[in-house]
Amino acid sequence: MSVLAADPTYETFVLNMGPQHPATHGALRVKLVMDGEYIVEAEPVLGYIHRMHEKMGENRTYHQYLPNPSRLDYLSAMACTHGHVATVERAAGIAVPERAEYLRVITVELNRVSSHLLWLGAFVLDLGGFTPLLYAMDDREQILDLLERVTGSRLTYCYFRFGGLYNDVDDDFVDGARALVKRIRDKMPMYHNLITKNVILRQRLEGIGPISAEMCRKYGATGPVARGSGIPYDVRKHEPYSVYPEFDFDVPVYEQGDSMARYLVRMDEIEQSLRIVEQGLDKLPEGPVMAEKVPKIIKPPKGDYYCAVEAARGSFGIRLVSDGTNTPYRLKLRSPCFSNVSLFGEAARGLLLADAVALFGSLDLVIPDIDR
């Protein structure tokens, strides 16, 4: 590239991918400096749907802020609300009944499966295969139906409350969840036959868009992106929260760091999440789903608190600085997609446009999670 750049006739052009582009799946703009079909520089331009969630956190009471986190990463909204309530519970010292913790884990993992299924469809759509999207949507639909019965909403859940849950699950939930686990587990070989074993797909993913472990650490990438680069980091294992230590599950890690590795990590994660759901259903204790003495107005003692959860896209953390009043002094949201998108510029350098789209899809970015 440098030899070419010294040539006075060497010419590049700027290609704006987005803010309205089918591959960015939302209002993200990537400014690409192109040399023909090769990318010389890539720069994600953020801020098109900034909604001031952090500032809203400072102005609202803790209860008023409850619906906000699910608007960040709307595809794994359950994990985001989990992160929020866990931070506030840690700050205010609210104990959560065991049944509520188990139901939290079950619903979060179901939500993770639905998120990964949607990613699977959208990712293959980025690669030009339309049909898997509808198969994945079909399975995801069953999860959303089940979660809708429990939480009342299909996408932006507000199910977790400080000290427990909004309501208990109904009688059909356990059977429905078991049927769902079986259904998706039976479908996984079909996905592998249709997608993973496809020779065109393998050619497009293997060795393409490598991200080194070094790069992941530099940009703070977490979740499947980091695990696809050989970093075995999972918040559920390394900084356990809720009742995750009582579950037996593996953290899939692949060393290659290419798009295929990230793809395989997520496919394996679907199966691990199903395992967690199954164990949760087996162990689900009886009892209340809401702590008895939760203050109406929460005023955490003065201090600095942080709690992270493993959302579908990586570590989602909330830093809460309390000054002892009923609103936070500062509410910093650490969203996984922001870190993951930051490495796109470096990782996409020198790639073909088509491979950059594959890389972009394999990062699994949700734009509202980046812009907040």
Added chain:
Amino acid sequence: MSELPEIFRVLAFVGGIMALVGLNAAFSVWLERKVAGHIQRRIGPKEVGPFGIFQSLADGIKLMSKQLVVPAKADPVLYRLAPALTMITAVMVFVVIPFGPALVARDINIGLLLIFAIASVNVLALLMGGWGSNNKYAVISATRAVSQNVAYEVPMLITVVTMVMIAGSMNLNTIVGQQQNLLQWYIFPWNGSLLLPVSFLIFFVCAMAETNRAPFDLGEAESELVAGFHTEYGGMGFGLFFLGEYGHVFVGCALASILFLGGWQCPFGWLPGIHWLLLKTYLLVFVVMWVRWTYPRTTLYGLLNLSWKVLVPFSLAILVLTAAMLKVF
């Protein structure tokens, strides 16, 4: 039909071919949506007419009633000419396609050559459309389409040369006439060359790539290039590109069935005629759609590698082997 004065014959064929191209596009769009629907576990169009058969008509009316917007700084001549040119080439190749023993607009000796000569012009239309619409995505797409078409024309033509050597004619009606029943179809290895099934495969893959169909639809890779060379086209400008594309798909599949599957001849010798050609062609069109809704898209380099490193050497080897076999036996 030969008793009619020439002018009526020409008019009848012009009308017939135009109607066929239009109806073919309408039918193909409907078929594509139905096939896609059933592959994806849904039902596809069903509201407009029985089985949604008039859906394409409704789409056509919508496209025709839209305003043709020419983008600022677009090349006004090229921008308007490109959709027309792609349509013209799609219609013109029908001139030599034999639909029945006497149902061919111009039964000329070099029919096969003429089809490729005209179909190649289609690339120019894509280039004009991509360049003329003053859009970076369209330009990238146009360059892709050109390199792709050039790469795939080579193995396709080599395969066609093989077929011409076996059949001994470039007249499509003569080639069809030689394949009177199932056993005489040129797809089978005992009819001239042992490698004929491979030739068919090469021809079919090339026809798919030549018509920009998935998994080779790099020209209009919607997830990378928005809509490729017709990004800036709306209304009937887009509609003509669409008509042209389905026309070319039809011609590619018709040519495959004429060269390898006996064209308008019946596999069992009953009632030869246009219905057999349409049946075989639409079966192949169905396969094209089946592939499209199953596979993801290749990349440009994967595509070019497939052509230059696999298809070209293979088709050349088949050409040489066939020539040797014809000489020996």
